[in-house]
Amino acid sequence: MADLNTSYLGLKLKNPLVASASPLSEKVETVQKLEEAGVSAVVMYSLFEEQIIHESLELDHFLFTGTEISPEITSFYPQSGTYTLKPDAYIDSLGKIKRAVNIPVIGSLNGVSTGGWIKYARKIQDAGADALELNLYFLPTDLTLTSSVLEENYTTLVQDVCKSVKIPVAVKLSPFFTALPNLAKRLVEAGAKGLVLFNRFYQPDIDLEALEVVPNLVLSNSHELRLPLRWVAILYGQIKADLALTSGVHTAEDVLKSMMAGASVAMLASALLQKGIRHAAQILADMETWMNEHEYVSIQQMQGNLSQQNVKGTAAFERANYMKVLKSFKTLP
């Protein structure tokens, strides 16, 4: 029987299959099902900087709007109620989940700027999280914002968050950086113990009838694995941090490829949302079958074996490969 053990952020995991941040971690029951299905750790759904700040402001706005507008209307809602805002509900929920399962639970914060909200990193730690994933999700639209300033902001934020907690911090990144390896190195220097590659930006769509831009959520597919696969392979061994691969992990093959590229864990959400939580068990079973058939005894055995370091001729992951691919494309006769 193949040994699927791996380690990530210093956590000993029974296999490399980790549930990434998704609505599946919103409830204790579904996290328990994830555990039953075999996932080795779960990343909580993300607590957004916007939620921490804006939910509070929004509640305040609507409780305030229209008050004191007439002698008969001083306010609209009962005054003595207490509100559990999303951030507090998140902390509460994390604590409940942690107590309900035996697998490690990784908290997730999503934000871009340093500020008061990062105190929730400490709250996540205090609620029992085994690690923290910091999701840097920012779309630069300002023409005056340079990449160096942006990267500097990121490293400062990571530094601030890492300083505020004792649990390991992983940073989840988007692929859209001019010099990703350099940024990765600086983030690790700022305290990150792991990098999670990559974030998926949810791209809005256009409604042709209404002439409006509309939000549109499209789940990932296996084809999307290639992008993180390449960058995991490039970074593996070059930086002193664990790598988690996410985006496009749908099958056992996807997990195995992730391991071979150099990831410590492979994270998945879309596949479980589409096929159900039990699909995790199937992936694990398929992995074992494949490893047995190919006489792999452990995950460690394959981890990074096809990373850039180990592939003969590094061109496979670099520009030369691009030419090769283009030339290989043949139109149908």
Next chain:
Amino acid sequence: MARRMVTIDGNEAAASVAHRTNEICAIYPITPSSNMGEFADDWSAVGKKNIWGTVPLVIEMQSEGGAAGAVHGALQTGALTTTFTASQGLLLMIPNMFKIAGELTSTVFHVSARTVATHALSIFGDHSDVMACRQTGWAMLPSGSVQEAHDMALIAQAATLETRVPFLHFFDGFRTSHQVEKIEELADDDLRAMVDDELVRAHRARALTPDKPVLRGTAQNPDVFFQARETVNPFYTVVPGIVQKAMDKFATLTGRAYHLFDYIGAPDAERVVILMASGGETAEATVRYLLEKGEKVGVIRVRLYRPFSVEHFLAALPKTIKSLAVLDRTKEPGANGDPLYLDVTSALFENGIKDIKVVGGRYGLSSKEFTPTMVKGVFDELKKAEPKNHFVVGINDDVTHSSLEYDPSFSVEHPETVRCLFFGLGSDGTVGANKNSIKIIGEETENNAQGYFVYDSKKAGTMTTSHLRFGPKPIQAPYLITANTANFVAVHQFTFLERYDLLKYTQPGAVFLLNSIYSKDEIWNELPQEVQKDIIEKKLRFYVINAYDVAEKTGMGARINTIMQTCFFAISGILPRDEAIEQIKKAIKKTYGKRGEAVVQKNYAAVDQTLANLHEVKVPEKVTSKLARRSPVPEAAPEFVKKVLGPMIAFEGDSVPVSALPVDGTFPTGTTKWEKRNIAMEIPVWEPDLCIQCGKCVFVCPHAVIRHNVYDKKFLEKAPTTFKHMESKFKEFPGMAYTVQVAPEDCTGCSLCIEACPAKDKTNPSRKAINMAPQPTLRESEAANWDFYLSLPKVDRTMLNLGTIKNSQLLEPLFEFSGACSGCGETPYVKLLTQLFGDRAIIANATGCSSIYGGNLPTTPYTFNKDGRGPAWSNSLFEDNAEFGLGYRLTLDKQMEYARDMLPTFVNELGADLVDSLLKADQTSELGIKQQRERVAALKQKLAKSKNPQAKNLAAVADALVKKSVWIVGGDGWAYDIGYGGLDHVLSTGRNVNRLVLDTEVYSNTGGQASKSTPRGAVARFAAQGKGLSKKDLGLMAIAYGYVYVARVAMGYSDQHTLKAFLEAESFPGPSIIIAYSHCINHGIDMVKGLDQQKMAVQSGLWPLYRYDPRLVEAGQNPLLLDSKEPSIPVEQYMYNETRFRMLTQSNEDRAEALLKLSTEDARSRWNFYSQLAAMHYGGQPEEK
């Protein structure tokens, strides 16, 4: 005993004792008592227990009548039970009050006394409601201050248990109920010490129980009823003694001594006044002042009004008294005097006391100010050999000349008392911040403190005034801060200075703080000359801050409250600055902490950045401004508007004399047009190049400020240069010009029109055919364009196909510029009603938002067309609106019948053709109605010349021959709850009346209490835990009659459907009801997106649209037409876009989740039910297989 000093209002003070000394509260909202019920509900919702360790059960009923019934039942089964009410609510309780007293049942009702509606409704305070209960057999215990409202609530509770006589504890609505004051809070041990558990057990022992069965409430005959009625006498005889005993016990506990008649004054007083409630505070303060001046005066404050203890009253009278003025705060027309006067005179007469000159006077109706200067006026009158009797004080009665003169400059306020006035914009947070300030001063300093808050009549762009007093001496001043007495005046909205004289309140050397976009160097030249003059002459210390800028930079948006509050503390020096800032921050944490850290932090930032932006202005020596304060109404306004409404608009209504006012409450319509409020920061601007002339913007506008018209191009010759127009695209009106025009000074800037506009610029879809732009730069040119637009001829109604939106919107709205909230979801429906039927509509309006924006002075929105025709409107009550409207119909039907009966008898004079055509007129179209009006005009002309003695009678009812449209309009509080019985009955009569239910799913006007329309899962007042049960299906209940036209509409989903329903309902020759989804500021939504919410309500299945038209049955068709599509979005998507639902997820997530699930099932089952109903076979014969 350890007691806290707390700074609270009178409602909280009374409710605090009531909630702790009762087991059941049956409540119903009515201003100004609603807050007592809300406090009770809130406290029970968070598990606050009474002194016996159990959480009181709070239940909202369908009316005050219902509340009283539930109270009666609960009392009869042995629970300690109470309720809170006022005004009409108290009147509805009277039948039960007779019963409760007749059965010698212990209870206390707490009443914030409010004016009973007569010639007009008033939400403000006087004693007309409680005085209407004198005959019920209840003891009546008034209190005059917040502390007394707290104390007397307990004394009443103790006394009712011992006497078995029920107690009406009352205090002045608003003046005491809403006044914030520093008081000593009674501890639970005080309550336990006063309330004897033995008596509680005795109350329970009298309960109805099958274990010890008795029968109570028999029907009695002439043989014994009378005698039985006299059995209670001994119980009343002992009440005064027992109340005094309770007061004495209370005094030993707290040190506050009360007596049945408290005399304050010189032992050898010659002139005395007697009165009760908050007026007693003013009179007492005045007497104390006059005593220091050596005057021989005194005041008797009535504590126990019923039973009226003649013995105690006489004992309270100083032996030296020569003249006595009895002051009543109510009016009983036709009586020989008002109630207290009659009690006093009969007491003196019965005891043979004839050497006192007794006069009666009336003061303070509807919270009319009652000040020391008026009390002094009364004392001065008593000096006269023949003082005026049956006088009024506080107004200028120039008709019957009953008013007293007084010196307005007289003041009794202690020089160490500081008086501050703050003028804010409704919803800028000024009132809330001042409530915090007065709490800080009251609770963090040794000062006594008082706060009172005044609002104007509109719900958008209102001015709020906060009156704050504090100082080392006790504050006995239940009246507003008067002219020339304020030490500090803050104006939070610069434009107020252009409209109102606010510096008249400042005393010489006072501080004037102004929020303005102008800097300390620019501000002087921007001030109106009247303001400059006051600043110079009164030597005011003038400070300026750009609070908008600080608010913007600190994320506070338009809320300048914290900033202005910081300025106040910084300038006034009540506390050292650092300590003041610390206390403000503490108050911020307390007020906003529950809403999250970000809110607290942004407020902290605003505090921290304030002082650097606060500047004292160096005041020049001369007036330099060319600007003058604006007249409240333009010169062109009608005389009545200028003389009567103008002063009211300028907050000078107190100066209007009796002779200027209508004798029967009848006012002219069409007056909002004269009150140019200019409250919009931005207004819509029309882009003809994109416009498709659909009329949707006009349709949705809540304030009728955007209109469109087609007209002959020849009129453009005189158009202002900036007047926009384009070629008409109406197929009915080719070759004509078309314009969309905005009323820039009446628009509230809600931008619903922009949301509704479907026409987008193809190269820049964010640009529509109308877009918002800053108002100030457009104001002048667009005002001229608006005036020109109004001069254009309107399209002939008979030429229009009213079934299309664009055509229907060519009709002139006869409801315009109301005081409703910006973006109101109700008013577009009301406006549509007036467009379609306004020239022949007569409207019965239930009390509520629609009666307030429809009929609250100074100006009212219903108006008339060029022929002088328009809606006639009236408000009877909250509970009787359907019956009231039915009355209209009965008259119209009867008069039409009478006219029709008479017509044939005039055939020789009128000619057979005219008589015949009048009798057989087809009035189903606009043309038919027009022709009938012409016939009636001809009829009247002929009748005027007739010598037939019946001619005048026929002429008097001839107008009834023209079809009238009766509309009964109101909100869900009326239709689902308090007025449902009447509404149901009126439906059952089959009479041709139309009901429009403006369904906001909550009592909007009284501040958001739950109604039976409130949907499951929504948080509301009286539903603090989220409403657990689904809303009542009013439409379905009406459908059940089978002969009622029923429509459920939501214009945000389909304007066409709404239009169709209105037309069908009105044309249906029987009862109709339209239930209209009305988004509301109560829902906690971005009002700009109100129409989107309407759409989502329908798409989610929670608000399916339908029409039920009984006429279809005659054609063998199913009368139910389900007009919306199958639910297409999750209920959650609709609900959680609104704070009322979303906040439950934050306060009780599990319950929110459970209620969401049930709501989802509601939507589905409702859809399934209606779709099956709509699919049923309705033909006369069985459906063919």
